[in-house]
Amino acid sequence: MNGPTRRSFLAQSLGTAGLVALSGLACDSTRPRTGFLGLMERVNERFERALFDPTRLAPELGPEQETNLADFPQYKIGPAFPEVPAGWVLRIGGLVTRPLYLSLEALQRFPRTRSRVRHHCVEGWTAVAAWDGVRLSEIAERAGVDRRARYVEFRSFEPGYYSSWDLESALHPQTLLAYGMDGAPLALEHGAPVRLYSAVKLGYKMVKYLAEVNFLPMRTGGYWEDQGYEWFAGV
Amino acid sequence: MSARGPVPARPLQPLSIRVTHWLDAILLGIMAGSGLQILTAFPFLGPRGELFRLYPLQGVPPPSALTVGEWLAGARHWHFAFAWLFVLNGTAYLVYLVASGEWRRRLFFPRRDALNAWQTVLHDLRLRKAAPPDVGLYNGMQRLTYTLVLFFALPLVLSGLVLYKPVQLPHLTALLGGYDCARAIHLVLMAALAVFAVIHVVEVLLHPRTLLDMTTGGPPKVEPPS
Numbered sequence: 001m002n003g004p005t006r007r008s009f010l011a012q013s014l015g016t017a018g019l020v021a022l023s024g025l026a027c028d029s030t031r032p033r034t035g036f037l038g039l040m041e042r043v044n045e046r047f048e049r050a051l052f053d054p055t056r057l058a059p060e061l062g063p064e065q066e067t068n069l070a071d072f073p074q075y076k077i078g079p080a081f082p083e084v085p086a087g088w089v090l091r092i093g094g095l096v097t098r099p100l101y102l103s104l105e106a107l108q109r110f111p112r113t114r115s116r117v118r119h120h121c122v123e124g125w126t127a128v129a130a131w132d133g134v135r136l137s138e139i140a141e142r143a144g145v146d147r148r149a150r151y152v153e154f155r156s157f158e159p160g161y162y163s164s165w166d167l168e169s170a171l172h173p174q175t176l177l178a179y180g181m182d183g184a185p186l187a188l189e190h191g192a193p194v195r196l197y198s199a200v201k202l203g204y205k206m207v208k209y210l211a212e213v214n215f216l217p218m219r220t221g222g223y224w225e226d227q228g229y230e231w232f233a234g235v
Numbered sequence: 236m237s238a239r240g241p242v243p244a245r246p247l248q249p250l251s252i253r254v255t256h257w258l259d260a261i262l263l264g265i266m267a268g269s270g271l272q273i274l275t276a277f278p279f280l281g282p283r284g285e286l287f288r289l290y291p292l293q294g295v296p297p298p299s300a301l302t303v304g305e306w307l308a309g310a311r312h313w314h315f316a317f318a319w320l321f322v323l324n325g326t327a328y329l330v331y332l333v334a335s336g337e338w339r340r341r342l343f344f345p346r347r348d349a350l351n352a353w354q355t356v357l358h359d360l361r362l363r364k365a366a367p368p369d370v371g372l373y374n375g376m377q378r379l380t381y382t383l384v385l386f387f388a389l390p391l392v393l394s395g396l397v398l399y400k401p402v403q404l405p406h407l408t409a410l411l412g413g414y415d416c417a418r419a420i421h422l423v424l425m426a427a428l429a430v431f432a433v434i435h436v437v438e439v440l441l442h443p444r445t446l447l448d449m450t451t452g453g454p455p456k457v458e459p460p461s
Contacts, residue, residue, distance in 0.1 A: 118413075120402075125277045127283040199402060
């Protein structure tokens with residue numbers, strides 16, 4: 001008498017197991033962190049980290065390669081470009097022995113680095129500008145980064161705007177806290193007073209309107225990353 | 236049967252060819268569809284401020300019916316997830332092609348196949364009455380086309396690698412003329428493969444027997460005496 005019941009139970013469990021297996025392998029474009037797409041993002045991050053050479057420099061370009069400033073896109077996440085808070089300072093914190101609070105003038109007293117490299121946007125366009133700023137690695141040295149720090153989180157004073165990076169990319173010699181663009185002070189439309197700029201990441205990782213740099217033992221997310229954009233996003 | 240003993244009867248389309256062929260059809264569709272969705276985010280070729288003048292479709296987004304991945308981030312996840320499977324499947328096909336000796340009757344060799352390819356074109360265009368001699372599984376024109384497809388696949392993958400890692404692969408990036416040039420190459424090669432795919436499907440519909448062979452394997456192959 002329990003034959004059919006057992007069979008239907010078996011069939012049901014098999015069906016459930018199949019569904020679970022399928023959903024584990026599913027490709028959901030709106031939730032790309034799950035299923036097969038999520039698995040492959042983790043595989044790809046391993047590949048990207050293995051390929052990343054912290055000493056490899058992106059080619060520095062000549063001034064004739066610069067994109068017209070008017071053609072360099074301006075992006076903002078809110079409806080309007082944010083206002084710089086009164087008494088703005090950049091806070092360097094997290095796992096550091098000496099937390100720093102740097103005004104723009106203090107930041108500009110660090111050795112200045114100019115980087116003119118090709119900018120790669122996730123959308124597929126490229127552009128070139130000359131960025132003036134301080135290498136994050138020099139700031140990290142001054143602050144004394146703890147060995148437990150493996151990630152760096154960049155927070156903007158624009159609400160909700162942030163990103164987190166692997167430490168190696170953040171300390172790359174072409175990763176700058178930039179305050180100048182094409183020889184002029186950084187414009188509000190490009191992230192004033194200070195933004196992150198780097199040759200080794202896609203544009204959406206370069207947080208504008210910086211307020212905080214935190215050295216952390218764990219990764220956090222990011223404004224774009226939390227929506228589903230790839231976390232590592234190296235180029 | 237020859238005096239040398241029984242020849243292993245391999246079907247017209249061996250299993251390895253059939254499996255990699257159909258996987259490739261699916262994977263190529265996913266790669267092209269997600270690639271077109273990525274293109275939608277910036278449907279231009281060339282860097283900002285210096286768009287390539289030769290590209291006739293500047294600013295024209297691809298039809299959404301042809302896209303996979305729904306949005307930019309979704310499509311990028313599809314593209315970079317399935318790129319590995321696409322490359323693995325292609326590699327498996329090439330390894331089998333070489334190891335099995337199938338390359339001899341599938342690839343194009345100018346001395347052997349050029350005349351037959353030309354005669355086939357003339358015959359198909361009704362410019363030549365006599366059918367070209369039967370040279371086995373594929374005629375010269377098919378061999379030329381399938382070989383070209385393989386040669387297109389390599390720069391397609393290489394230009395894709397440049398778009399993925401332009402800074403970490405500096406030599407390859409320079410070889411292909413930089414990121415924006417590689418992006419144009421990537422799109423043009425995809426378009427070339429798409430044109431091939433359309434003609435291929437039309438030819439298959441004109442010769443439905445080949446569809447059956449590519450699915451079930453077909454009868455053991457009979458090659459004309461050489």
